[in-house]
Amino acid sequence: MRWLTLYARSRRVPTSAAAVTLVALAAWALNHNGAGPMGLGIAVLILTANVTAASVGLGGPDVALERTAAIRWAPRRAAHALLAGAVAGAALLATQAAGAELAPAALVVRDSAGLIGLAALGAVLFGAHFAWTLPIGWLAVTLLVPVPPGIAGEVGGWMIISPATTASATTAWALLATGTVLYAAAGPRR
Numbered sequence: 001m002r003w004l005t006l007y008a009r010s011r012r013v014p015t016s017a018a019a020v021t022l023v024a025l026a027a028w029a030l031n032h033n034g035a036g037p038m039g040l041g042i043a044v045l046i047l048t049a050n051v052t053a054a055s056v057g058l059g060g061p062d063v064a065l066e067r068t069a070a071i072r073w074a075p076r077r078a079a080h081a082l083l084a085g086a087v088a089g090a091a092l093l094a095t096q097a098a099g100a101e102l103a104p105a106a107l108v109v110r111d112s113a114g115l116i117g118l119a120a121l122g123a124v125l126f127g128a129h130f131a132w133t134l135p136i137g138w139l140a141v142t143l144l145v146p147v148p149p150g151i152a153g154e155v156g157g158w159m160i161i162s163p164a165t166t167a168s169a170t171t172a173w174a175l176l177a178t179g180t181v182l183y184a185a186a187g188p189r190r
Contacts, residue, residue: 059128085116
């Protein structure tokens, strides 16, 4: 069990957990004071903040040193990414269970899956320190650029489109699968 504690500390899990908790508390406080339900864009922004906080732990302090270790990193990396996405979504769902009106549960699950897939892909492409760039970038484009009608809009704007649409759900789950598999196999970039 000692290795799990050391792994969590090397991946900055306590700091990420504190950030996710603070974001959830802020969302609850801002929504619980009678200001009315938050917009969908704000809920997706909160979820992206949670994933961003978790993404800093997708690499350790010395990636080159980890590559020399005689342990199988692929299952650990995959489990770490999937657990980070689950915690990011669970924090938003817990905030909602505490009385805040946020987003439908299906949207939270879909978006947390797609966003952690983007973060894992960002870690592979840019390194763990810049894993946040893909989720933040896609969120910015989604919120600032009008969603065109049709399948292109459902794929590009998957974060704010109804989770019942096939294209948006397929995009999110494809991002999760691609990002997790590549991150598990290759690890973060140096």
